[in-house]
């Protein structure tokens with residue numbers, strides 16, 4: 001195993017000079033990991049004329065920011081980004097590199113891992129640390145989502161993982177970090193993929209940043225979802241759903257929560273007519289208060305709820321909504 005620098009790296013994504021929320025969350029999680037490994041936390045920013053992004057990251061827990069600038073890095077381009085990150089890692093030998101499980105992170109991380117001849121764990125739901133062995137425990141679901149596993153990389157460096165958005169809440173943590181400017185050696189001839197067109201993706205719902213999420217499952221039905229939407233509106237929250245609810249079209253697919261959907265960490269998570277399958281529960285395991293309403297007293301959701309109500313949601317929700325409406329009016 002090659003000697004590493006004792007740094008935990010976060011690959012940071014940014015748009016129009018603003019750091020993406022998923023990267024801010026990963027900075028917060030990375031800080032925890034670095035502290036437990038007694039390592040430095042370094043952010044890696046690629047682009048062109050983005051010093052403001054580097055400065056922002058010094059306020060987000062970074063001890064060091066590698067600001068990798070080149071005109072060819074102005075927009076994301078997989079070949080160039082892969083070369084720039086891999087060359088940087090080959091030079092500075094980080095112990096850990098974390099990417100978000102976003103379009104860019106998923107595209108880039110396996111290619112970087114291949115170049116550095118190391119492994120990669122995809123779509124982690126959490127990261128823990130084995131301090132004694134100085135390993136990152138990369139927590140993810142496996143075997144069709146039926147079990148949770150911890151993956152470690154004992155023999156190769158760096159340890160590389162992609163981590164699903166929602167893993168932590170962004171924090172402000174100014175450690176007076178330093179900015180190291182790097183000019184990568186890049187050439188147009190390194191480009192193997194050519195961008196022929198660009199279009200703006202439809203704005204996604206910010207479920208990861210929501211403080212309140214009101215979710216429904218198969219038990220809610222179409223009518224139940226009308227009530228769920230009203231409750232979410234009254235609480236200033238977002239609506240979420242289980243996979244069957246999305247399959248039925250009661251809630252848009254982009255609002256599906258769970259292993260194959262989004263991972264949320266609201267202060268309040270309410271679940272109506274949700275059984276509590278592991279594949280759904282992993283999607284809100286970082287939530288603050290969890291309230292579940294289910295008519296089956298044996299439903300597994302009650303095991304992970306702070307407050308459980310055994311009731312028919314079609315009777316319970318109209319009463320709750322009426323009471324809230326009265327309170328908010330008064």
Ligand SMILES: Cc1cc2nc3c(=O)[nH]c(=O)nc-3n(C[C@H](O)[C@H](O)[C@H](O)COP(=O)(O)OP(=O)(O)OC[C@H]3O[C@@H](n4cnc5c(N)ncnc54)[C@H](O)[C@@H]3O)c2cc1C
Nearest residue numbers: 217218219242243258259260261273275277279280295313
């Ligand atoms: C690889 C894989 C990935 C998956 N990914 C996801 C994922 O990302 N997200 C996800 O959600 N699922 C996912 N699933 C599916 C998951 O295993 C469960 O099947 C699903 O979460 C169950 O959804 P549900 O709770 O809505 O439905 P059900 O399990 O059918 O539960 C419905 C619940 O509603 C209750 N109920 C019914 N009527 C009422 C009423 N009137 N009032 C109160 N309660 C009522 C019932 O008692 C029951 O507990 C995945 C599965 C696999 C294999």
